[in-house]
Amino acid sequence: MVTLVVKRFGFMIFTMIVVSLILFLLLETDLTGDPAARVLGQFSNEEQRELWREQHGYNQPVVLRYVKWLGNFATGNLGESIRFKGPVADVLLPRLWNTAILGFWTFAIMIPLSLTLGVLSGMKEGSKLDRAISVFGILTTSVPEFASAVFFSALFVFGLKWLPGTSSMSGGFEFKQLILPAMVLIVYDFGYVARMTRASMAEVMTSQYIRTAVLKGLPYKSVILKHALRNALIAPFTVIMLQINWLLSGVIVVEFFFAYKGFGALILEASLNNDIALLEACAMVAVCVAVTTQTIADIGYTFLNPRIRFS
């Protein structure tokens, strides 16, 4: 167990370093075009670019620059945002908080919903309910987030006039504005989690010990609740943790669509405005969140599953 944790954390740090190297090579070196031209725009002249390079230390050797850059990153000095004219950290933190709120509500509704549906359909594989749930799941995962955002807006904003069409929270936090973004994310994501839960549940239901429990005359309800669920919910735990990675992609679309001031909209803004320092910081945060949740998923899975833990 301890070696696993150490190994996973080692890999996590290794991944972060490789990712930082890739980001540095892509955005800060001449590999994909002149960074000075990218920051100053294509209409800047060579003198301006040279001056900018001199001021920002771009004439130093690449290796030295990378080490410095990484050092700054590690100590929390994320640089200045061109777009927002201020330190990156000041822009990034409130946006992350907003996305955390959106993510929290999305998960708070999606997890119980998809687990319930998955367990219900996995209990009796091939039943009508099972088929209905799985076709419904395929249907919802086939609609891209931006399309379901369009459909929901047409229905709830323009048709029924129940909900506001933008979620910019310009007049302070309002829960009503959170409903549509969360709904879009839930509808797109729950099908996958439900399907994984179903597979896990269906596998457990065919195992020997469930058959024994049924044959010795236990009530069906207690077989499901006391025997099957405990094992069937181990695999979905991993899936849900990995879903955070998907959520980071989903929030980009949803926040852009509903003008929600979150992390996803920020990373898109940074890339469309060539705000390199901000883009680097956002990408590092995104990868950091993704890798951390993967690590937790791996360690958690081992911890929850005694068959792996004790072997």
Add this chain to the structure above:
Amino acid sequence: MTTTSTTEMPTAGYGAAFLRALKSFALLRESWVGMIGSFLVLFWVLVAILAPLLAPFDPNSSIQPFAKPGMAAAKGGVFWLGTDHIGRDILSRIIWGSRTVLIYAPLATLSAYTLGILMGLAAGYRGGWVDDVLSRIADIILSFPVLVLYIIIIATIGASGINIIIAITFASSPGIMRIVRGLVLDLKNRDYVAAAQTRGESDWRVMLVEILPNARGPLIVDACLRLGYVIITIGVLGFLGLGLPPPDPDWGGMVNETRQMAMAFPHMTLFPCIAISSLILGFNLLADGLREISLRD
């Protein structure tokens, strides 16, 4: 479809293989989900092929702005789905847009599969350090949230058709590699592989001719799902303004251009969204039908 073919020797010629493929396709009739899926896919493929005949107007010319669906055009003809803010016929743009999607999505998927299969074969068959290095690279690429990866790639190399294919190949080949690697690990201990090795066939011949054709079942199902996912990606990139450059019609881009006007003119965004969702649904249902059949026999 898969379990029977994995056990037999791949000695039959291409004609027989084609017949077998046809036969397994005919099996789709047994799954109504698969039937609906193939119908939807076929519908859009036909629309894309017949685009010049079907489209009532030129997709890029500005005719009459803000026409509602069903409105008659001044110079004859009807805007069945209305026009957008610069007066382009939406039906014609959707019809021509199906071409864009059905060219770029299969190309990107094919290119991702080529790379993914080669890496997966090498990692699974050779094992050792080749496997270690390739698997580590795959782990690192897969640890990125996908859309963040696309945004970074497109931000650095620019938005164009080729670059979208490059970005999709880069981001999805590690996933394909993992699947192929798993299949190869299972298949490489079969007798026919040992027989081929004894005959003195080269490593790549064993991988490509003996192992790969026998791994096709799960790969076909995955390719269907992935095609749907690649279509979502192309749509999302278009929607975020990182897709194909205007003015050529692209479903995601159409939504991006007109979404500010959705309040007054919902038809501008609704119809492209219906188009893209139905095509993706087609591929996903087809994949589900294929899987159902492959599990049955």
